[in-house]
Amino acid sequence: MAGYNPYENMLHVLDKAAEVLGCPRNDYEFVRYPERELTVSIPVTMDDGHVEVFSGYRVQHSTARGAAKGGIRFHPQSDENEVKALAAWMTIKNAIGNIPYGGAKGGIKVDPHKLSKRELERLTRMYVRRIYPIIGPDQDVPAPDVNTNGQIMAWIADEYAALSGKWQPGVVTGKPLEVGGSLGRNEATGRGLLFTLETWCEKNHREMKDLTMVVQGFGNVGSVGSLLMHKEGVKIIAVGDINGTWKNPNGLDIEAMYVYANSHGRSLKGYTEEGASFIPDSELFAQDVDVIFAAAMENQLNASTMEKVKAKLILEGANGPTDETADKYFEEHGIEVLPDVMSNVGGVVGSYFEWVQNRTGYYWTEDEYNARLQKKMREAYEGVYALKEKYHVTYRLASYMLALQRVMAAQKLRGFLG
Ligand SMILES: NC(=O)C1=CN([C@@H]2O[C@H](COP(=O)(O)OP(=O)(O)OC[C@H]3O[C@@H](n4cnc5c(N)ncnc54)[C@H](OP(=O)(O)O)[C@@H]3O)[C@@H](O)[C@H]2O)C=CC1
Numbered sequence: 007m008a009g010y011n012p013y014e015n016m017l018h019v020l021d022k023a024a025e026v027l028g029c030p031r032n033d034y035e036f037v038r039y040p041e042r043e044l045t046v047s048i049p050v051t052m053d054d055g056h057v058e059v060f061s062g063y064r065v066q067h068s069t070a071r072g073a074a075k076g077g078i079r080f081h082p083q084s085d086e087n088e089v090k091a092l093a094a095w096m097t098i099k100n101a102i103g104n105i106p107y108g109g110a111k112g113g114i115k116v117d118p119h120k121l122s123k124r125e126l127e128r129l130t131r132m133y134v135r136r137i138y139p140i141i142g143p144d145q146d147v148p149a150p151d152v153n154t155n156g157q158i159m160a161w162i163a164d165e166y167a168a169l170s171g172k173w174q175p176g177v178v179t180g181k182p183l184e185v186g187g188s189l190g191r192n193e194a195t196g197r198g199l200l201f202t203l204e205t206w207c208e209k210n211h212r213e214m215k216d217l218t219m220v221v222q223g224f225g226n227v228g229s230v231g232s233l234l235m236h237k238e239g240v241k242i243i244a245v246g247d248i249n250g251t252w253k254n255p256n257g258l259d260i261e262a263m264y265v266y267a268n269s270h271g272r273s274l275k276g277y278t279e280e281g282a283s284f285i286p287d288s289e290l291f292a293q294d295v296d297v298i299f300a301a302a303m304e305n306q307l308n309a310s311t312m313e314k315v316k317a318k319l320i321l322e323g324a325n326g327p328t329d330e331t332a333d334k335y336f337e338e339h340g341i342e343v344l345p346d347v348m349s350n351v352g353g354v355v356g357s358y359f360e361w362v363q364n365r366t367g368y369y370w371t372e373d374e375y376n377a378r379l380q381k382k383m384r385e386a387y388e389g390v391y392a393l394k395e396k397y398h399v400t401y402r403l404a405s406y407m408l409a410l411q412r413v414m415a416a417q418k419l420r421g422f423l424g
Pocket residue numbers: 150151152153154195222223224225226227228246247248272273301302303304323324325326350351353354
């Protein structure tokens with residue numbers, strides 16, 4: 007959308023959080039700026055021999071609480087502003103998750119669906135060479151995000167090993183099991199979202215089995231989250247991905263959709279189901295359901311879509327799916343938003359668990375991993391909830407307030423405020 011600047015959105019919420027906390031600008035001015043922004047050019051020899059140069063980014067928003075940490079996305083719309091906002095959200099998120107990291111994000115402006123596997127590998131490796139000076143297990147630890155996956159993380163780990171001369175699996179998370187990945191990480195974001203919704207149900211005296219839902223985005227976050235919620239009895243009546251929007255008023259067969267998407271490159275293109283039909287994408291948010299699970303991209307719930315919403319709860323799996331205008335509208339209309347920085351923290355908490363296992367060389371069972379994830383998700387929710395109740399603010403504002411307190415405390419103790 008023209009004029010949409012996610013970093014500006016982030017700053018407005020941050021300033022508001024500081025205002026409610028009574029925090030002078032001087033004390034948090036440093037959080038308003040990323041510590042480091044790196045833009046790189048990535049030349050790749052394509053399979054037909056011609057050379058293409060892609061733009062790549064890595065933004066380290068904060069290292070106050072520890073190494074910078076956050077995913078890498080490959081997307082045609084990726085740019086400095088988007089990556090900057092995503093990096094700042096990681097700072098907030100990692101503080102809410104109370105894990106020992108600052109925040110970072112990376113991106114390459116590319117449509118990876120148009121590249122062959124070898125081209126994708128060359129692109130990834132060259133990106134690593136370009137950002138090599140600023141990443142490392144104690145410096146900045148990338149992970150998967152939109153259109154990146156375990157294979158790409160394995161190439162990152164391998165290229166880093168080649169450049170540094172030693173195998174250091176803790177340089178990147180979201181790796182396949184065979185190269186130091188962790189049981190549970192692939193499902194961690196979706197499972198964390200399930201735990202968030204369960205806690206919300208508890209606090210609102212609702213049952214998962216009585217909830218109806220629509221889902222936008224059926225990639226890693228959307229598909230795993232939907233599957234787990236479906237298994238707990240949530241009736242999902244519509245799912246939209248980039249190829250269309252499927253609706254079945256009696257509830258879609260999410261298990262079949264999950265299996266289909268996973269065997270078709272995380273895409274639902276060509277999926278059919280008895281009783282399901284296509285509806286226009288623009289009607290997804292207009293469905294009369296309890297919950298909208300937004301798990302695609304930023305800026306989906308905005309001035310042009312917000313008035314359609316009939317749901318009373320927005321569960322943000324994606325980063326930044328609700329813009330500032332829609333956020334205000336939802337608050338005024340009693341529609342609760344469980345914000346990205348609290349609800350999807352399971353992904354990076356799961357990455358932290360992988361990193362811990364890499365550093366100790368001792369690997370956990372999936373049950374251990376999931377139990378620890380559940381505990382962390384509950385702590386994140388309760389931390390935010392306490393501030394929400396105390397100050398009578400939204401979950402989003404309370405999330406920023408909690409994060410701001412933690413980031414400021416760390417920075418103050420480290421003493422580089424002057
Ligand atoms: N992976 C993780 O651990 C975490 C991811 N997130 C966030 O969750 C969101 C989804 O990420 P993830 O699932 O990993 O990414 P994936 O690449 O696995 O999936 C994203 C999916 O959304 C689809 N999509 C894109 N735009 C739209 C749209 N307008 N309407 C419907 N579907 C759309 C994509 O289609 P196509 O591929 O065809 O473009 C793709 O299927 C992002 O905002 C990401 O930052 C947050 C926390 C952790």
